[in-house]
Amino acid sequence: MTAEVQPEFTQLLTGLMGAEGPVFDNDGSMYVVAPEVVNSGEYAGQILKIDLENQTSTVLCSPSVDGYGGIPAGCQVDKEGNIMVADMRLGILKVQPNGAFSQVCVKDNEGLVMQGCNDCSYDYHGNLWVTAPAGSIAPNAYTRSMEEGFGSVYCLTTNGTVKRVATGIRFPNGIAVQHSSDGTPLKIIVAETPTKLLWGFDIHEETNLKNKTQWGKMPGVLEGGADGMDFDEAGNLLVAHWGSGHVEVFGANGGDPIKRIKCPFERPSNIHFKPKSKTVYITEHDNHALWKFDWENRGKAQFCETS
DSSP states (O other): OOEEOOOEEEEEOOOTOOOEEEOTTSOOEEEEEEEEETTTTOOOOOOOEEEETTEEEEEEEEOEEEEOOOOOEEEEEOOOOOEEETTTEEEEEEEEEESEEEEEBBOOTTTTBBBOEEEEEEEETTOOEEOBBBBTTTSSOOOSSSSSSSEEEEEEESSSSSEEEEEESSSSEEEEEEEOSSSSSSEEEEGGGEEEETEEEEEETTTTTEEEEEEEEEESSSEEEEEEEEBBTTTTTEEETTTTTTTEEEEEBBBOEEEEEEOOOOOOOEOOOEEEEEEEEOOOOTTTTTEEEOOOOOOOOOGGGOO
């Protein structure tokens, strides 16, 4: 039986509509996304800057393109402090620290219209891997791949090219890059939420994928599915299990969880380690809240922290 642990959780903020994608930049500033903000019946999601000391948030920007509001669902920070956002309506966005933003592309390198995106993860070479569970971006109708497996994975390469590197997935959600001990990107792990599966893909020739295999599976039958995830320094992958009230901890080789972290809420959505620490920041859907707890290992360094 998988061991269950119950660390002390501290709630920091509430009212973050949708509460996803916590990240830190190299100056220690924290950001989250609020994908569920709606004004006058239209999407109006926000990227928020978090003041942890005062436990407050301010709107950095509310992205929209040609009058279509965004649904920002996940983000990462590059070495220049820009926030790269996976948006379900607008694709991939680049948000500057001052709140100015731009849409990275409308079509991929093959001329196909971008799909709406959900989460992203940098490898140590600077390529950004992005899940895309939605249909074609605005102005096309908003669709999601919960039932029909048209979800995809993209790679935003270091030369600015956006490539679709995998498809045929039912709602690809959280994503993480597994590296070797010398920092070579080896594998990406992708959450397929409706099936409770974690897929592993070998990274091939820097920006391609091959050898899709089942890397892990979330426990339970009726409980939700995998959402956001992050590696610790020991090589364990911590995965938010939406709907189960747990964070599942998988060993470096996947399989079944080796531990379960009990949360004081039912729908954890995303997790991120504070740089160079054991502190995990976790978002939850029920109260649109941000929490923190301490884990047994420090988090694996993010791309923006590497030299």
